[in-house]
Amino acid sequence: MVAPPDDDMLWARSVSYAYRGSPALTGVSLGVREGEVLVVSGPRGSGKTTLLACLSAQLPPDEGEVWFGGVPVHSLTRLGRERLRREHFGWIDTQPRLVPELTVWENVALPLMLRGIPRRAARTTAREWLERLDVGGEERQRPAALLQAQRQRVTIARALAAGPRVLFADEPTAPLHRADRGQVLRTLTAAARSHGISVVLATHDSEAAPMADRTVSLLDGRRVGTIPAADVEGRDTCSVSA
DSSP states (O other), X not given: OOOOOTTOSEEEEEEEEEETTEEXXXXXXXXXXXXXXXXXXXXXXXXXXXXXXXXXXXXXXXXEEEXXXXXXXXXXXXXXXXXHHHHHEEEEOSSOOOOTTSOHHHHHHHHHHHXXXXXXXXXXXXXXXXXXXXXXXXXXXXXXXXXXXHHHHHHHHHHHHTOOSEEEEESTTTTSOHXXXXXXXXXXXXXXXXXXXXXXXXXXXXTSGGGSSEEEEEETTEEEEEEEGGGTTTXXXXXXXX
């Protein structure tokens, strides 16, 4: 077992995973620094979602290692992984997953209250994040009354309000109209940067790359390249040989 590099808070080495014998990831290695926005790009079926699931302690890899802050995630028990996710990780799914019976602010405050934070304090934090994400005026609405882009903003507010050290986002702009995608991505990355939250964003949306510090590309479950954000514009391709 090899300890992760000192400058990476999240680190994966030679991670492989298969679904019923069909390889989804093969020997993928990468590191994520504190406060970094890392885009994982690739076509559908390239392994992006599986990689995020392994990095975020949802799936233990079949082979390889995943470390977070010196903790070997790959060897934790199921309860240990659940605790890690609850205390340090946030997740934004492709489709907004809000509790329909709760109001907007209650949805955002729910993870905080589940941690034992008093209702009033949780509501204050929820309101602050809803305002930052331009949906503060909808706090008393229920999810069904919102537009799709608004529901996704509420989902982002809920993930950020919990104060994760790493936020994982799996195709968060996929269900949105093109006009909403760039704005939601800018809001997500700006909010994370302002609070020192690392972001691992899986997407095939070309608008995401210029907002990232680095872009890692996957193809058929293998890593095929890394591009610093400064080099993204002006290239004809979105990956380079690794």
